[in-house]
Amino acid sequence: MKLRFIALVTALAATASVAQADVKVGMITTLSGGGAGLGIDVRDGFMLAIKQSGRSDIEVVIEDDQRKPDIAVQLADKMIQSEKVDVLTGIIWSNLAMAVVPSALAQGKFYLSPNAGPSPLAGKGCHKNYFNVAWQNDNLHEAGGAYANGAGYKNTFILAPNYPAGKDALTGYKRMYEGALSGELYTKLGQKDYASEIAQIRASGADSVFFFLPGGMGISFLKQYADSGLTLPLVGPAFSFDQGILQAVGDAALGVANTSQWSKDIANPTNEAFVTSFQAEYGRLPSLYASQGFDTANLLISAIEVADVSDVDAFQAALKAANFASTRGDFAFAANNHPIQDIYVREVIKEGDIYTNKIVSTALKDHSNAYVDECKM
Amino acid sequence: MSLILLIEQVLNGLQFGVMLFLMAAGLTLIFGVMGLINLAHGSFYMIGAFAAAATAAATGSFLLALVASLVAAAAAGAIVEMTVIRRLYTRDHLDQVLATFALILIFSEGTRWMFGSFPLFLEIPEYLSGPIRLPFGIEYPQYRLAIIAVGLIVAGGLFALIAKTRIGIQIRAGESDREMIAALGVDISKLYTFVFALGAALAGIAGALIGAIQSVQVGMGEPVLILAFVVIVIGGIGSIKGALLGALLVGLTDTLAGFLLPKAFGLIMDAAAATSVGSSLASMSIYILMAGVLLFKPTGLFGST
Numbered sequence: 001m002k003l004r005f006i007a008l009v010t011a012l013a014a015t016a017s018v019a020q021a022d023v024k025v026g027m028i029t030t031l032s033g034g035g036a037g038l039g040i041d042v043r044d045g046f047m048l049a050i051k052q053s054g055r056s057d058i059e060v061v062i063e064d065d066q067r068k069p070d071i072a073v074q075l076a077d078k079m080i081q082s083e084k085v086d087v088l089t090g091i092i093w094s095n096l097a098m099a100v101v102p103s104a105l106a107q108g109k110f111y112l113s114p115n116a117g118p119s120p121l122a123g124k125g126c127h128k129n130y131f132n133v134a135w136q137n138d139n140l141h142e143a144g145g146a147y148a149n150g151a152g153y154k155n156t157f158i159l160a161p162n163y164p165a166g167k168d169a170l171t172g173y174k175r176m177y178e179g180a181l182s183g184e185l186y187t188k189l190g191q192k193d194y195a196s197e198i199a200q201i202r203a204s205g206a207d208s209v210f211f212f213l214p215g216g217m218g219i220s221f222l223k224q225y226a227d228s229g230l231t232l233p234l235v236g237p238a239f240s241f242d243q244g245i246l247q248a249v250g251d252a253a254l255g256v257a258n259t260s261q262w263s264k265d266i267a268n269p270t271n272e273a274f275v276t277s278f279q280a281e282y283g284r285l286p287s288l289y290a291s292q293g294f295d296t297a298n299l300l301i302s303a304i305e306v307a308d309v310s311d312v313d314a315f316q317a318a319l320k321a322a323n324f325a326s327t328r329g330d331f332a333f334a335a336n337n338h339p340i341q342d343i344y345v346r347e348v349i350k351e352g353d354i355y356t357n358k359i360v361s362t363a364l365k366d367h368s369n370a371y372v373d374e375c376k377m
Numbered sequence: 378m379s380l381i382l383l384i385e386q387v388l389n390g391l392q393f394g395v396m397l398f399l400m401a402a403g404l405t406l407i408f409g410v411m412g413l414i415n416l417a418h419g420s421f422y423m424i425g426a427f428a429a430a431a432t433a434a435a436t437g438s439f440l441l442a443l444v445a446s447l448v449a450a451a452a453a454g455a456i457v458e459m460t461v462i463r464r465l466y467t468r469d470h471l472d473q474v475l476a477t478f479a480l481i482l483i484f485s486e487g488t489r490w491m492f493g494s495f496p497l498f499l500e501i502p503e504y505l506s507g508p509i510r511l512p513f514g515i516e517y518p519q520y521r522l523a524i525i526a527v528g529l530i531v532a533g534g535l536f537a538l539i540a541k542t543r544i545g546i547q548i549r550a551g552e553s554d555r556e557m558i559a560a561l562g563v564d565i566s567k568l569y570t571f572v573f574a575l576g577a578a579l580a581g582i583a584g585a586l587i588g589a590i591q592s593v594q595v596g597m598g599e600p601v602l603i604l605a606f607v608v609i610v611i612g613g614i615g616s617i618k619g620a621l622l623g624a625l626l627v628g629l630t631d632t633l634a635g636f637l638l639p640k641a642f643g644l645i646m647d648a649a650a651a652t653s654v655g656s657s658l659a660s661m662s663i664y665i666l667m668a669g670v671l672l673f674k675p676t677g678l679f680g681s682t
Contacts, residue, residue: 032486033596036494162656184648185639186656190600192591195389195521196636202516203382219496219592227501227518227590229508248496248592 022057023309025300026079028072028100029090031064035215037244038092038289039064042114044282045293046089052277053301061085067092069099076100080107086309087112089296092289094118094137094165105129110315114296115289117338119168123374126336128316133296135261136338136369137165138172140237143259143343143363144210145176148235150363151257154179157206157232159197161213162186169212169237175370182206187213192220198228208232214239219248226252233257238357241348243287246355253348253355261339262291262328263346263359270325285356291327298324334368336375343367381515386636387629392521394628395528399583400601401608401620402535403576409615410551410572413462414470416477418580418605419598420484425450425581426588426597427488430497439502443585450581451574453484458573463566481599489595496594499585524586531579532621539617548572552615607663611670613680622678627663634662 027046030039043062050058061083065072072091079085087110091097097116104111105127113121113132121127122136148156158173158181160166166186174181182204185197201209209232213221218240225234238260246253264275264285274294278286286294302324307314322333332340343364346357404418428449429442436442457480465473501520508516539545547568550558559565584598591597608627612619639655646654670678 032489036489036595037496040494162653162660167653184652186652188635188656188660192587192597192600193389193393195392195518196386196632199382199385199389200636203379216496216592216594216597219594220590223501223592224518224590227506227508227520229516229518244495245592248498248594250498250500 022059023087023304024083024085025058025060026083026085026088027060027062027090028065028075028088030067030092033067035067035092041244041287041289042090042092042293045278045286045290046114046297048278048281049294049297049301055301058304065096069096072096072100076104080104080109086110087300089114091116101130112296112300114292118164119371122336122338122369123371126375126377128377130337131319131333132338133299134292136371137168138175139343139367139369140259141169141172141212142176144235144237145173147257147259147345147363148208148210149176149178153208155182155205155207156210157183157201157204158210159185159187160211161189161217163189166212173210191217194221194224198225198230202230206232208235210235212237212239215245219245222249222252238288238346241357242289243285243356246348254350256348258346258357259343259363260288260346261341261343262288263344263357265358266327266329268329271327274327285354295326334372336372338369340366340368381513384513385515385517386632388517390629390632391625392525393632394625395525396583396587397604397608397628398528398532398621398624399579400605401624402617403579404605405609405612405615405617405620406572407576408609410548411466411569413465414473414477416474416602417480417484419602420481421450421454421577421580422584422598422601423484423488423595424453425584426499426593427492427497429585429588430499430593433499443582446581446585447578451578454577455570455574458570462573485595494595496592499588499593501589520590527586535617544571607667611667611677613677615681616679619677619679626666630666631663635659
C-alpha cells in the first residue's frame with residue numbers, strides 16, 4: 001500500500017515536472033519583403049508539425065526579420081532577454097544566421113536551423129547547441145556537380161551571385177565536377193536582368209550551364225534564358241525551382257534538372273502524410289522550405305519527448321539522436337550536427353495546371369559535408 | 378571576345394537604359410514641376426506589373442495587360458496625389474521622404490494582401506517570343522528589341538507633349554514659376570494631378586514590360602527606384618532630356634562594365650580572382666560615373682543652375 005502510494009507520488013511528480021518544463025521557441029524568419037515566401041513556408045511547415053503533435057507545452061513566438069541582419073539581431077536579443085526562449089530557429093538567409101547564431105549559442109541557447117547552412121558554422125564555428133536540419137550550404141551544389149559528371153557534361157558555364165553563399169555554391173559545384181569550365185561569372189545580388197550573362201554563355205561554347213540564383217533572380221534568369229533561344233541543358237539547386245516560384249516561371253522551367261534533399265514524391269509515409277496535410281491546411285503544395293520547417297519542429301518534439309530542455313547535455317544528446325520521422329526518409333546528424341542525407345536530382349514537370357518536381361535519380365547517397373574535419377567540439 | 382558579342386551587349390545596355398528612362402522620366406517630371414521627392418515611384422512600377430499579370434491571367438492578352446498597367450498605375454498615381462501628395466508640396470523634403478516611404482510600405486503590404494507572397498506569372502506574348510536574326514549573324518530576343526522600340530516611342534511622345542502641346546507649356550511654366558502660372562489662371566492642382574498620374578503611368582508600363590522577362594513580386598520596384606534616382610541626378614533634376622541621356626549612360630555603363638571589367642582583369646590575374654574583382658568593381662561603376670559627372674557638373678548634365 002505504502003509502496004503504491006510512493007509510486008503514485010513519484011509518477012505525479014514526474015508528470016508535474018514534465019508539465020512545468022514548457023519549452024519556449026523563438027522563430028525569427030522572413031515574413032515580409034522580397035524573400036517572404038521562404039519564411040512563410042518554413043513557418044507554416046513548422047507550425048503544422050506542432051499542431052499535429054497535439055502538444056500544449058510548446059510555445060512558439062514568431063517575429064519577422066524583414067531579411068535585415070540588424071533587425072534579426074534585435075529580435076534575437078529581445079527573444080533571449082525578455083521572452084526567455086529556450087530554442088531559437090527560423091532564419092532563412094546565411095548572412096542573417098551569421099549575425100544571430102554565434103551570439104545566441106554563446107548565451108547558452110539552442111539553435112535549430114531550418115534553412116541557412118553557412119560553412120563557418122559547419123567548420124571551425126560548429127557548436128554543440130547548433131543543429132542544422134536542412135543542409136550545409138555547399139550540399140545541393142555538390143550534387144549538381146555530381147549530376148553533371150553522370151550526365152557527361154565536359155564544358156560547363158557556371159554562375160552565382162557575388163556574396164558568400166554564391167561563392168560557397170560555385171566552390172561546392174567545383175568540388176564534385178570533373179569536367180572543364182567554359183566560364184565562371186559572379187552576378188550582382190538581386191540582379192534581375194541576365195541579358196549580358198546569357199550573351200556570354202552563348203559565345204562561350206559551353207555544353208551545359210550550372211546556376212545558383214535563388215528566388216526572383218532565378219525566375220528572371222529562366223524566363224530570359226528560354227526566350228534567348230539557347231537550348232543548352234541547365235542544372236541548378238532546388239532554390240530556383242521550389243513550389244513557390246515555379247508557377248511564376250511557367251514553361252521556361254519544364255524539364256530542367258535540379259538538385260534537392262526533398263521532393264514531394266519521396267515515397268515514405270511521413271512525407272505522404274505531410275504533403276496531404278499541408279495541402280489541406282494551407283491550400284497549396286508544400287515547398288522544400290516547408291518540409292524543412294516541418295522536419296525542424298519534429299526534431300524538436302522528438303527531443304522534448306525524452307529530455308528536459310534545461311538539462312543541456314541530455315537535450316543535446318536527444319537532438320543529436322535525430323530520433324524523428326523525417327519527410328526525407330533516412331536522416332542522421334554528422335559529427336558537426338549537419339545532416340547526412342540523400343540528395344536527389346529532380347525534373348520540373350507539369351501536373352494538370354500545376355508546375356512541380358519529380359525525382360529522376362539520386363545524385364549523392366548518404367551525403368555529409370566537407371567541413372566535418374574542421375569541427376572540434 | 379567577338380564583335381558580335383560586343384554589339385549584343387550594347388543592345389542590352391540600350392534596352393536597360395530605355396527601361397530606366399521610363400522610370401526616371403516620371404520621377405524627374407514630378408520633382409521638376411512639383412518639387413516633390415517621391416520615393417513611392419517604385420510602387421507604381423510594381424502596381425503596373427501586378428495589374429498586367431492579373432489582366433494577362435484573366436484575358437490572355439498581352440496588349441490588354443499593357444493597357445491595364447497604364448490605367449492602374451495612372452489611377453493609383455492620381456488617387457495618391459489627391460489624397461496624400463497634395464498635402465506635401467509645401468512641406469520640406471524630409472517630410473516628403475517620410476510620407477512617401479510610408480506609401481511604399483502601404484503599397485507593398487497591400488499588394489501582398491491582395492495577391493499573396495508568391496511571385497506572379499507574366500509571359501512574353503507568343504508573337505514576340507524567341508530570338509530574331511539580325512545582320513552580322515546576331516541572334517537577339519525580339520522582345521528586348523520591342524522594349525527598346527516602345528521606350529524610344531514613349532520618349533519621342535513625351536518630348537512632343539512637352540515641346541508642342543498646351544499642357545506641355547504649362548508643365549514647363551510650372552517648372553520655372555509656380556506662382557506666376559497660377560496667377561495666370563491655370564488650374565495648378567489639376568496640372569499637378571495630371572503630371573503625377575503621367576509619371577505613375579510611365580512607371581507602370583515599365584513594370585509591365587519588364588515583369589514579362591523578370592519576376593512580378595512585391596518589392597520589385599525599389600531596386601529600380603535607386604537606379605532611377607542615379608539617372609536623374611546624372612541627367613540633371615527636372616530635365617527630360619537629361620533623364621534620357623542619363624538613363625542610356627547608366628544602362629550602357631552598367632552592362633558594359635559588368636561584361637568588360639572581369640575580362641580586363643582576366644588579363645592580369647587568374648580567372649576566379651578576376652571575375653570576383655571585376656564584378657565587384659562593375660557594381661560600383663554607375664556610382665563612380667555619377668560621382669564623376671557631379672564633380673564636373675554639380676547640377677547634372679542638363680540641370681539648371
